[in-house]
Amino acid sequence: MKKFFPYFLVVLWLIFIVISVCAGIFEFQEMLAYDFLLRHRPTQQVNPEIVIIEISDDTLKGLGRWPLPRDYHADLIEILSKNGCRSIVFDILFSEPSGADVRLELAMKESGRVYLPFAFRLENKRGEAVAQEVLGGVTDTLKSAVYGVGHINIFVDNDGKSRRLPLWVKRNDQSWPALGFLAAAHYLGKEPASIAVPFDLRTGIWVNYPGAWLKTFRHFSYLDIIQSAAAAKKGEVPRLELSLFRNKICFIGLTAAGTSDFRANPVDPVYPMVGTQASICNSILQGAYIRRLGNFLRVLINFMLFFIGLWLALKLAPLVAFACSFLLAAGYIFTAQVLFNIRGVFYDIFFPVSSLIFVYSGVLLVKFFREVQARRLMEKELEIAAQIQRNFLPADLGDLGELKLRLFLQPAKFVGGDFYDVILLDEHRFGIFIADVSGKGISAALIMAKAISLLRILARDALDPGKLLSVLSSHLKSDLDSRFITGQYLIIDLRDYSFIGASAGHPPLIFLSRGSGRIEELIPASGPPLGLVDNFSYTVVKGQFLPGDKIFMYTDGWIEARDSQGKEFGALRLKEVLSRLTDQGIDNLLAALKQAYEAHRARALQHDDLTAVILERK
Amino acid sequence: MALKISVMSKDDGVVILCLVGSLDTETHTELEVRGRKELDKSPKGMILDFKSLDYISSMGISALLLLQKQAQVRGVSLVVTNIPPQIDEVFKIVKALPQESIFASMEEADRYLLGIQKKIKEDQQ
Structure with missing residues (x-):
């Protein structure tokens, strides 16, 4: 029934055209149009x-x-x-x-x-x-x-x-x-x-x-x-x-x-x-006589203009359809004037042109509501996809030994390309992975799903962060085309709270030392992002957690966050904010950082996914 | 922000693409399309001039990598030059592009490509 409704409307309109012409419903308006033709005709001999x-x-x-x-x-x-x-x-x-x-x-x-x-x-x-x-x-x-x-x-x-x-x-x-x-x-x-x-x-x-x-x-x-x-x-x-x-x-x-x-x-x-x-x-x-076309021809002309207008509105993009309809209407009026000037013949102008406007507006309205409906459907699907993606990610594990762990991810759209993972390697060691797929949205999310699955398979065998990144990159290379994933992998040993890590094109993590009150960047990228090269040797960097020390791993969404003037938050500002929080707990640190980010972004849209993994040795 | 690409062909067969604006998620396809179009003309080399480029995102880097791959397939040397500090910073972190394809100035890029072409000629002889 719903399928035939548009056809029913078309037939209804055609019937309306016939009735309007024969009964002269728009006769007054057509007479005004006739006056226009007569007034704009050159003075006759x-x-x-x-x-x-x-x-x-x-x-x-x-x-x-x-x-x-x-x-x-x-x-x-x-x-x-x-x-x-x-x-x-x-x-x-x-x-x-x-x-x-x-x-x-x-x-x-x-x-x-x-x-x-x-x-x-x-x-x-x-x-x-x-x-x-x-x-x-x-x-x-x-x-x-x-x-x-x-x-x-x-x-x-x-x-x-x-x-x-x-x-x-x-x-x-x-x-x-x-x-x-x-x-x-x-x-x-x-x-x-x-x-x-x-x-x-x-x-x-x-x-x-x-x-x-x-x-x-x-x-x-x-x-x-x-x-x-x-x-x-x-x-x-x-x-x-x-x-x-x-x-x-x-x-x-x-x-x-x-x-x-x-x-x-x-x-x-x-x-x-x-x-x-x-x-x-x-x-x-x-x-020299003035003749009005008979009802049959007037109805035919109305039908013709209606169907052409309908075709334009259905087949062409809205702006193009508008331009074409406008030109069609202008051409129609121009032709009417020329025909009237040369042959003294006139036919309806008001109703056919109104019909053209009406059909364009009607189709546009229907397209608009369909778009709204499709968008709502899409948003629902995206919400489901976002939930599925959240399920991929590990839940907040709380404390691991003397380490407190906080995981934070805020996608720019429903789904995104940032991810993190916590992998328990054995009773003493666990790995933390943070990554950023190039691009945003659904495509990045799909790549993220593949990458996180591969990571979980490969991580258990590769204890060396550099080796893991290399193998992961080789596996991903054939699938990513020109896309890539920046990634940073840290393995922490709970026996002595040492850590080793490597980075593939990812921003260095920020190490906050409780003792000295200093902050420094550790584990910078030693090679290209994942998915670009085979068998690359990434450099492994070592470090040590002392009590009170914190590690802040993040994706570039933080430093590239823009305010309404387009100014970025920047790496310097990030370090500056963190440097004031060296003696704060990681919950306060995260809250303060989020506050600084929101204050900077203000009303500007979130430009990129925002991800952070924060660790603190108690 | 938009991206404008102006193209200049040099007498030695090298084509220069000057990028103005932002190379990001919204604009990366413009580089892909325009770059591919210029590569189809089989230039002797391609220089991407980043002098007026304000911003590059990860998608912009992806577009660059794709263009580089396409250039490689066609045997065309692609280099990047006049990189602004903020973009240089991104390249240093990400390390997506090989160092040998990045040049500080147009002159250096020209010299490099000229050297490549000479080498190809010698190899052919």
């Missing part, structure tokens, strides 16, 4: 035949409050028509009758190229945009004069932005095209229904805003046109050359500040609605 005639602040100042008297609109139609304008598209609702409607109707009839808008209250029925009622339309007087009528409805997303509009609105078995769409179709000499436009019945058409309002389309002031015509009539030089409106599609709309005909969109926080219709018109004329 607009058809030069499309112009915007703005009823802006200057117009309202010059001609009066909004709504403008319809005589002005009649004037505008006459001026534009006289100057060869192709289409005059009002993004202004003429829902209520007015006194000037007769004049306006006449102007529209004479022009024969005027478009007016409808606005509906919409209901999405079975995916289609269906008009429940007319919110604003065309008066009966003007209906007969208008050339075309289109709707100006838009879809507003939850964040208040307008990204799409219904290309068609159905009402009473009649379908009304969007105003800009209608104007474009007629400009092309076609009916709207004959133009293949990629749109979704449910979601409409994505408005291909060419760019920020002021950076796109040619903008003209309504007031300037009226005044230019008046000036031309008077024979004065007009502000605007009105012939430039020849063959143009003129969109007329309210853009004065503080008026309500604005809506936020991805490229502008405040975008006039007349611009939306102009953008649709431009999109049709340029054949």
Whole structure:
């Protein structure tokens, strides 16, 4: 069951991907990503035949409050028509009758190229945009004069932005095209229904805003046109050359500040609605559409990114996987932007990239917990190994004749390479061995196990410390490769408390004389460590224990102990500490030495195994 | 502490490995890998310059011994020179390296290796 759990999670996530895409769970986030693409796209080329005639602040100042008297609109139609304008598209609702409607109707009839808008209250029925009622339309007087009528409805997303509009609105078995769409179709000499436009019945058409309002389309002031015509009539030089409106599609709309005909969109926080219709018109004329990939492809892309992310997280080391995932995400976003810029195609960004982050984090977390578990297991095994290793070593034997013996070992890790042994050779003699395997940890501990076993076999036969070291070294040579063991062997005769010893690469022992109060180093290394050479003759050194004398045998963990600044305890300091303890018992000596060591090490980690064998003649 | 190894090849075919830092449990594999790489190029001799080496542990000595063994197998003379006092102290205690492969200065090491090479040439003739 546990084995299949990861697969179950993967399947669960795949199902979640399908549901998320189809149900649009992350639609809001994907729309933000869509906005990012649109904003970072270069400003698009607009058809030069499309112009915007703005009823802006200057117009309202010059001609009066909004709504403008319809005589002005009649004037505008006459001026534009006289100057060869192709289409005059009002993004202004003429829902209520007015006194000037007769004049306006006449102007529209004479022009024969005027478009007016409808606005509906919409209901999405079975995916289609269906008009429940007319919110604003065309008066009966003007209906007969208008050339075309289109709707100006838009879809507003939850964040208040307008990204799409219904290309068609159905009402009473009649379908009304969007105003800009209608104007474009007629400009092309076609009916709207004959133009293949990629749109979704449910979601409409994505408005291909060419760019920020002021950076796109040619903008003209309504007031300037009226005044230019008046000036031309008077024979004065007009502000605007009105012939430039020849063959143009003129969109007329309210853009004065503080008026309500604005809506936020991805490229502008405040975008006039007349611009939306102009953008649709431009999109049709340029054949430049924005398309969203279908659900199937979106799910496929999500699956692909998920599996690639999963593979990276599972197969690669965490940092490498992170770098690759980051590059993958960056590449994915970059590709999305390029595809959008070139082809107008967009697909999900937020969810696939989030999925990538999620799968990386998830796998990393699982790996981390597995590591923690493995580490705990390892620590348990090491504790067992440490116990086994401690069992190898002799227990504190207490007193041997007049000699007191203390044995101390503190590994740097759970297990280590330092060891000691006490071997009873006969009723009068015993040997003391102290050794240090090169390196630390498990490998040193394994070598230690072999060495101590060999030592116990060989020690009983070789009474000469030098000979023992030589034979032991030869036996170990083939097994140690380039590793080695420093070792010191002492044989003590309890009849006269004399001792003989030899050292193979091991630090000399420290002899503390009670009588003189002096300390000296005895039995220095007379040859290389064990395991390096065959049949080496190690020099044997003799000595004598007097009552009160002490011997301190140790491994280099003491002198190489480092403080937090990396400074070593050092051989000199060791001798200095010991020299102050010549009249102390070995228990006090050991305690004082440990205290000095701990004070030196303070918070630094124990660097090496710490071993000591201390003997005192009572 | 880290270990940096810089390599310099001399015209006479001898390669010098300058060790900087600490040769210990964490860093000994760097010497093993780099040393083996240089030995594979069949130099006439190899000098380990310890002038900037601050510390050597027993694992560091093991790495040195391993490199020495590998050099011996390939017939390359390996010597150590410019040993700082603290490391010299360790070598004196441990006596792991033969005295004839330790030199106080680069010049002495050069002379020794030159002598070895001359001897090899004479033997070949």
